[in-house]
Amino acid sequence: MKNGDHLFLVDGSGFIFRAFHAIPPLNRKSDGLPVNAVSGFCNMLWKLLKDARNTDVGVTPTHFAVIFDYSSKTFRNALYDQYKANRTAPPEDLIPQFGLIRHATRAFNLPCIEKEGYEADDLIATYARLAEAAGADVTIVSSDKDLMQLVTSKVSMYDSMKDKQIAIPEVIEKWGVTPDKMIDLQAMTGDSTDNVPGIPGIGPKTAAQLLEEYGDLDTLLARAEEIKQQKRRENIIANRAQALLSRELVTLKTDTPLDVPLDDLVLEAQDGPKLIAFLKAMEFTTLTRRVAEACDCDASAIDAAVVPVDWGAEAHGPDLDKGEAGGASPMSGSLAESAAEAAETLLPSASANGHEPATLAKSRAALFSGKPIDHSSYVTIRDLATLDRWIADARETGLVAFDTETTSLDAMQAELCGFSLAIADNATDPTGIAIRAAYVPLLHKAGAGDLLGGGLVDGQIPMRDALVRLKDLLEDPAILKVAQNLKYDYLVMKRHGITVQSFDDTMLMSYALDAGAGTHGMDALSERWLGHKPIAYKDVAGSGKGAQTFDMVDIDRATAYAAEDADVTLRLWHVLKPRLPAERMTAVYERLERPLVPVLAHMEERGITIDRQILARLSGDLAQGAAALEDEIYELAGERFTIGSPKQLGDILFGKMGLPGGSKTKTGQWSTSAQVLEDLAAQGIPLPRKIVDWRQLTKLKSTYTDALPGFVHPDTRRVHTSYALAATTTGRLSSSDPNLQNIPVRTAEGRKIRTAFIASPGHKLVSADYSQIELRVLAHVADIPQLKQAFADGVDIHAMTASEMFGVPVKDMPAEVRRRAKAINFGIIYGISAFGLANQLSIERSEAGDYIKRYFERFPGIRDYMDSTKAFARGNGYVETIFGRRAHYPEIKSSNPSVRAFNERAAINAPIQGSAADIIRRAMVKMEPALAESGLSAVRMLLQVHDELIFEVEDGDVERAIPVIVGVMENASMPAVSMKVPLKVDARAALNWDEAH
DNA sequence: CCCCAACCGTA
DNA sequence: GTACGGTTGGGGG
Structure with missing residues (x-):
C-alpha cells in the first residue's frame, strides 16, 4: 500500500444490525428466508464499488475489506467478565443473515475478514493505522461511535445509510471533542449496550466539558480534587478504577495479529457471473439487473448459486464453535457474536409471523404427510445423455437426493450395482415442491445359476462413464447431496475414488431431532413423516435362503425400489430440514452429527x-x-x-x-x-x-x-467395524460387525484377546482415554464444590467420596471402603436406586438406602441436579447435554411406577453419558485437522470406545503425536463449553492394544 | 427362518 | 442403578 491508495473498511457486523433495522423485514425470499439485511448490504456494497465517485465520499477505493466479529468472547472478556454481558439475542429473522452476508461478501469478490478473540473494530483499527502509516487514505464504512477514535486527517468514516461522511469536524460537532479524545470520553460516559461501566453521572456533555477543561482523563483523575461540583468530584474519585478499566475496554487494539496482510486487501475485479449467481439465489431482481447491465452479462444465462436454505446453523441451539466442522455445508461459516449470544439465552420458539422456522416446519410436514408416491413416474436411466441431463438439473437446483444400490450391507465389501437420484422441480408444482426420481442400473446381471454366472444386462451405462459423472456430481460443493445414512454410500463411493462433499443425512437429522423417540431408519421415517410404507427390500430381493443380491434383481423392480428410496429421502429432507432451526437443533446436527460421517467412514475404511x-x-x-x-x-x-x-x-x-x-x-x-x-x-x-x-x-x-x-x-x-451414529438415545456411538467396543479387558484371560489387535510393521498403537470423564461431567453439570476441587487437585475421586461419606482419611483407606464409594459414584451416574446399589454391593436395601441418604447430605447439589433433571424431563419429554443434544423419554410420565422410575434414571444418566459422548465426538471431528496442522497427517485414528480413541502411528511420529492427541481431547469442549473441571487424558503407545491401554 | 429371552462382553 | 451388541438356546411357524 502506498501514498494515494485508498482503503475501504466495511464494518460488516455493525452493518448487519443497521440494515436489518432500517429495511422492513418484508424483504424475503420466496421460501420465507428473510434477506432484508442481505439486501441492504448488497445494495450498499454495489453502490460503494460502482458509484463511489457520485457519493459524498468522492473517492474510489484501491483496497477493500469487509470485517466481521468472530465470536462473543474476546480479550476484553478477560479484562472484564461483564463486557457485553447484557446483550440480548438478535431477532430470529436476523440470524440466518449472518452467514448469508459473509456469502455475499465473497460473491462480491471482496476479502471477508474476522479473527478469533477480537472484535471487528480491533481489526478495523489495526488495518486503518497500518494503511495510514503507509500513506494511504482510509474510509471506514460505519457510523459506530466506537470507531470515531480512529478518525484523523487521513482516516474518515462514512455512514452509508445516511450517505454522510464523518471526518474530524463531524466528530467534534456530535461529541464536542476531537476524535483523539473519544477514548477518554467513552471511558467516562461508559456504554450501556456494551456494558462498559464508565463514571456514573457523567454523560457526553459533561465528559466533553471536563475534557475541554483538563485535557485528558489522566489529568482529570490526577486533579479531580479541584472539581467544584461536590457530587461530580466524589463520583469521579470513587470510580477512578472503573474509568481506567472502561478506557481499556473502549480502546481499540491497533496491533491485532492479522491473518490477511494489508496489501492483500487490494480490490479485485468484479466477477459479474459469480455475483449475479448469488443475487439470483437471493432473488434480488433489481440489483441483478443492474449488475448484469454494468458487467454486460446476460443474467438469464446464469444459474442461481446454491445457497441452501439454512436458517442459521450455529445460532439455533447452543454455540458449538465457529468455522468449518466437517465442511459439509457451504453455508456453515463462522459466527457473528450476537448469534452466539442468541444461543446462550435459548429462547423458546419465536412468535409466529407466518415465516418463522416453526411455521415452515409445520407446513412442510403437512405438505408431505400423505402426499401420494407415484411409482409409475420413476424412470430408468439407460444412456449417458439422459444421465447428463439429470445431473445438469441437479446442478440447476443445487439439491439432489442420492442413494446407492449394492450387493452387500457391508460397505467395505459391497459392489456398486446402480444408484438413484431424486430432484425437486420447484417450478412445476403449485406447492413448490415436485419430486421426480430415477434409477441408474450399472451392473445388473441376468441368467443366474448357469456356469457363466449370468451376463451383464443390456441397456446399462458403462461403470467407468457413470463414475466420471458421479464424481462431478458428488464432489461438487455447490450441489447439496441428500442421503439416508450417508456413511454407507460415502464409503462405497470412496472405494471408487469419489469423496462426497456437501451433504445432508436425513437419518442424522432425525437423530438430532428425535433421539429416543423412535428409530431413524428410512422405512420408519417414511411411515412417520410421509405416511407411506416403502417397498420392502425383501420383496424385491427375497430373504433368507431365497435371497439374491441386488445385481440379480430385474431392472424394472430395482427401479421402483431404488428410485423410491431417493424420492422418500428427498421428501424426508424437506420435512426434517426446517425442523432443525425451528427446534434449535441445527448446531447439534451440524457440529456433532454431520461432520462425523467422513471421520467415521475413514476410521472404518482404515480398519485394524x-x-x-x-x-x-x-x-x-x-x-x-x-x-x-x-x-x-x-x-x-x-x-x-x-x-x-x-x-x-x-x-x-x-x-x-x-x-x-x-x-x-x-x-x-x-x-x-x-x-x-x-x-x-x-x-x-x-x-x-x-x-x-x-x-x-x-x-x-x-x-x-x-x-x-x-x-x-x-x-x-484388516478388520473393519461399522459404527452406528444414530443408534443410541444418549449420543454414544455403537459398533458392530464386529463390535469392537466390547473387547474384553477386565479379566486376564479376556485381556489376551487384546494382544491380537496389533500395529502394522513400523507402527505403534496409541490408546488415549479420558480419565473419569462422566464423573467430571457430573461435577460440571451439578456444580459440586467438593468434586470440582478434587478434580482440580487431581486427587483420587473415589477415595475423596469415601472420606466425605464415612469420615475415613484418604491415607491408608481400606480398599473395601473405597470400593463402596466407587460403587456409589457409579450409581449416581446411573440414576441411583437403593435396589440397584444393594445389588451391586451385595448389601441390604436398607443399608444401601442409608448410603444414598448420607451421600445426598454430603453432596446436596447432586440431589438438586437429579430433582431438576427429572422435573425437566417430565416437563419437556427430553433432557439435554451440555452441548444441547436432546435425549427423549416419551414414557417419563408413565403411570406404571417401575417404567416411570426407569425413565427417570435414564433421564438422569443421559445428560452425563451424552455430554461425555459429545465431548469425544468433538475431539474426533477436530482430530484430523489438528494432526494435519502438526505435520502428523500420517497418524491414523482407527477406533473409538466411548471414552477412548485408538490410533496407529508410525514409530517416528509417536512422541510428537501423543501431546497433540491429548491436547485435542482435553480441550474438546472448547470453545463451546468451558468446563468447570479439567478433562484428563492418559495416552500410551505399544505394539498391541492390551499394552497400549 | 424369525424372534425372544438369557446371558455377558464393554464404557 | 445407565448405554450398547453378539451368541446361544429354544419356541413358534
Whole structure:
C-alpha cells in the first residue's frame, strides 16, 4: 500500500444490525428466508464499488475489506467478565443473515475478514493505522461511535445509510471533542449496550466539558480534587478504577495479529457471473439487473448459486464453535457474536409471523404427510445423455437426493450395482415442491445359476462413464447431496475414488431431532413423516435362503425400489430440514452429527490389523479348557446336558440337585446368572463355579477368538467395524460387525484377546482415554464444590467420596471402603436406586438406602441436579447435554411406577453419558485437522470406545503425536463449553492394544 | 427362518 | 442403578 491508495473498511457486523433495522423485514425470499439485511448490504456494497465517485465520499477505493466479529468472547472478556454481558439475542429473522452476508461478501469478490478473540473494530483499527502509516487514505464504512477514535486527517468514516461522511469536524460537532479524545470520553460516559461501566453521572456533555477543561482523563483523575461540583468530584474519585478499566475496554487494539496482510486487501475485479449467481439465489431482481447491465452479462444465462436454505446453523441451539466442522455445508461459516449470544439465552420458539422456522416446519410436514408416491413416474436411466441431463438439473437446483444400490450391507465389501437420484422441480408444482426420481442400473446381471454366472444386462451405462459423472456430481460443493445414512454410500463411493462433499443425512437429522423417540431408519421415517410404507427390500430381493443380491434383481423392480428410496429421502429432507432451526437443533446436527460421517467412514475404511495366529492359539486353549470343564461338570451333575442352556442348567441345579434357587427371571425360570452361581459357589458348592468358568471360556471363544478372524477383509487383511451414529438415545456411538467396543479387558484371560489387535510393521498403537470423564461431567453439570476441587487437585475421586461419606482419611483407606464409594459414584451416574446399589454391593436395601441418604447430605447439589433433571424431563419429554443434544423419554410420565422410575434414571444418566459422548465426538471431528496442522497427517485414528480413541502411528511420529492427541481431547469442549473441571487424558503407545491401554 | 429371552462382553 | 451388541438356546411357524 502506498501514498494515494485508498482503503475501504466495511464494518460488516455493525452493518448487519443497521440494515436489518432500517429495511422492513418484508424483504424475503420466496421460501420465507428473510434477506432484508442481505439486501441492504448488497445494495450498499454495489453502490460503494460502482458509484463511489457520485457519493459524498468522492473517492474510489484501491483496497477493500469487509470485517466481521468472530465470536462473543474476546480479550476484553478477560479484562472484564461483564463486557457485553447484557446483550440480548438478535431477532430470529436476523440470524440466518449472518452467514448469508459473509456469502455475499465473497460473491462480491471482496476479502471477508474476522479473527478469533477480537472484535471487528480491533481489526478495523489495526488495518486503518497500518494503511495510514503507509500513506494511504482510509474510509471506514460505519457510523459506530466506537470507531470515531480512529478518525484523523487521513482516516474518515462514512455512514452509508445516511450517505454522510464523518471526518474530524463531524466528530467534534456530535461529541464536542476531537476524535483523539473519544477514548477518554467513552471511558467516562461508559456504554450501556456494551456494558462498559464508565463514571456514573457523567454523560457526553459533561465528559466533553471536563475534557475541554483538563485535557485528558489522566489529568482529570490526577486533579479531580479541584472539581467544584461536590457530587461530580466524589463520583469521579470513587470510580477512578472503573474509568481506567472502561478506557481499556473502549480502546481499540491497533496491533491485532492479522491473518490477511494489508496489501492483500487490494480490490479485485468484479466477477459479474459469480455475483449475479448469488443475487439470483437471493432473488434480488433489481440489483441483478443492474449488475448484469454494468458487467454486460446476460443474467438469464446464469444459474442461481446454491445457497441452501439454512436458517442459521450455529445460532439455533447452543454455540458449538465457529468455522468449518466437517465442511459439509457451504453455508456453515463462522459466527457473528450476537448469534452466539442468541444461543446462550435459548429462547423458546419465536412468535409466529407466518415465516418463522416453526411455521415452515409445520407446513412442510403437512405438505408431505400423505402426499401420494407415484411409482409409475420413476424412470430408468439407460444412456449417458439422459444421465447428463439429470445431473445438469441437479446442478440447476443445487439439491439432489442420492442413494446407492449394492450387493452387500457391508460397505467395505459391497459392489456398486446402480444408484438413484431424486430432484425437486420447484417450478412445476403449485406447492413448490415436485419430486421426480430415477434409477441408474450399472451392473445388473441376468441368467443366474448357469456356469457363466449370468451376463451383464443390456441397456446399462458403462461403470467407468457413470463414475466420471458421479464424481462431478458428488464432489461438487455447490450441489447439496441428500442421503439416508450417508456413511454407507460415502464409503462405497470412496472405494471408487469419489469423496462426497456437501451433504445432508436425513437419518442424522432425525437423530438430532428425535433421539429416543423412535428409530431413524428410512422405512420408519417414511411411515412417520410421509405416511407411506416403502417397498420392502425383501420383496424385491427375497430373504433368507431365497435371497439374491441386488445385481440379480430385474431392472424394472430395482427401479421402483431404488428410485423410491431417493424420492422418500428427498421428501424426508424437506420435512426434517426446517425442523432443525425451528427446534434449535441445527448446531447439534451440524457440529456433532454431520461432520462425523467422513471421520467415521475413514476410521472404518482404515480398519485394524489382528493377528489371527494369536486368536487361533487362544481358541485352542479355550476349547481345551472348556472341554476339561465339561467333563468335570457332567461328573458333578451326574449326567450330560447342554450346559449353555439356562433352562436345562436350572433344572439340574434347582431341580435335580435341589439347590436353593436365588432369583427368578421374568419368565418364571430360575435365574442362573453369574451372580446366582457365585452365591452358590460361596456356599462351598463346586458345580456352579465350574459353570461360571465354562461360560467365560465359551463366551470368549464364540464371541471373540472364533468370530473375529471371520471379519478379516479379504483384500485389506484388516478388520473393519461399522459404527452406528444414530443408534443410541444418549449420543454414544455403537459398533458392530464386529463390535469392537466390547473387547474384553477386565479379566486376564479376556485381556489376551487384546494382544491380537496389533500395529502394522513400523507402527505403534496409541490408546488415549479420558480419565473419569462422566464423573467430571457430573461435577460440571451439578456444580459440586467438593468434586470440582478434587478434580482440580487431581486427587483420587473415589477415595475423596469415601472420606466425605464415612469420615475415613484418604491415607491408608481400606480398599473395601473405597470400593463402596466407587460403587456409589457409579450409581449416581446411573440414576441411583437403593435396589440397584444393594445389588451391586451385595448389601441390604436398607443399608444401601442409608448410603444414598448420607451421600445426598454430603453432596446436596447432586440431589438438586437429579430433582431438576427429572422435573425437566417430565416437563419437556427430553433432557439435554451440555452441548444441547436432546435425549427423549416419551414414557417419563408413565403411570406404571417401575417404567416411570426407569425413565427417570435414564433421564438422569443421559445428560452425563451424552455430554461425555459429545465431548469425544468433538475431539474426533477436530482430530484430523489438528494432526494435519502438526505435520502428523500420517497418524491414523482407527477406533473409538466411548471414552477412548485408538490410533496407529508410525514409530517416528509417536512422541510428537501423543501431546497433540491429548491436547485435542482435553480441550474438546472448547470453545463451546468451558468446563468447570479439567478433562484428563492418559495416552500410551505399544505394539498391541492390551499394552497400549 | 424369525424372534425372544438369557446371558455377558464393554464404557 | 445407565448405554450398547453378539451368541446361544429354544419356541413358534
